[in-house]
């Protein structure tokens with residue numbers, strides 16, 4: 045019987061159950077902190093409280109909304125110039141903020157309307173004397189850049205694999221029927237992380253992939269909670285069905 049080593053928790057020595065329990069407790073706390081972090085870093089970006097698919101789109105693909113220059117022209121700086129000139133500046137930004145167009149049409153407007161204040165004399169307000177200074181206010185928000193995504197991807201791929209290998213290894217010792225439920229709970233988190241991370245990039249191309257990010261994140265959380273609760277419960281409070289106990293408590297499927 046080479047499968048004998050995969051026996052139910054209740055047949056394990058106390059020291060091993062203590063090790064498993066301590067590991068689960070600390071991983072559980074870690075997971076809660078991870079949830080808080082995910083929530084705090086993404087929630088509310090769309091202006092509404094809570095974490096929504098729209099928040100994820102903004103994180104990965106960008107809001108593509110108004111640049112700071114446009115926001116200022118529609119907000120606090122609206123009174124500084126006639127509407128026609130304002131529209132001209134906004135149209136230039138939306139066309140891609142080209143340098144030659146700037147020199148021809150935008151710079152003269154700014155010289156007349158803006159440089160009175162935005163001339164570098166006050167270090168707290170943007171300096172519009174040069175093209176580069178204006179460009180600092182016209183970065184279109186396109187979300188997390190690829191390099192950041194690559195960095196976060198490899199950390200997540202390694203980290204999540206460790207977490208779900210450990211919880212899964214412990215959960216293997218639980219008695220779960222039907223057997224496919226146990227097998228699905230072991231494999232799903234690994235599928236979810238791959239879909240999750242692929243969708244970070246795909247959301248840049250096609251925004252509805254933010255739904256995959258959302259669903260796979262929720263799925264990982266649910267499977268973690270499920271494995272955790274079943275393992276902990278069966279380790280300390282469960283009585284193995286007699287037919288399994290008589291079979292030596294083997295729970296490998």
Ligand code: HEC
Nearest residue numbers: 112113116120121124125154157158160161162169170181
């Ligand atoms: C009378 C002075 C004055 C004039 C003229 C003026 N601004 Fe400003 N601008 C300010 C001050 C002060 C701030 C910083 C405080 C603030 O953000 O309201 C500012 C801030 C800004 C910002 C930064 C907003 C941000 O997101 O931090 C932009 C962009 C801007 N102005 C654009 C313009 C443009 C374009 C014009 C010309 C059409 C213009 N301003 C004309 C005084 C001026």
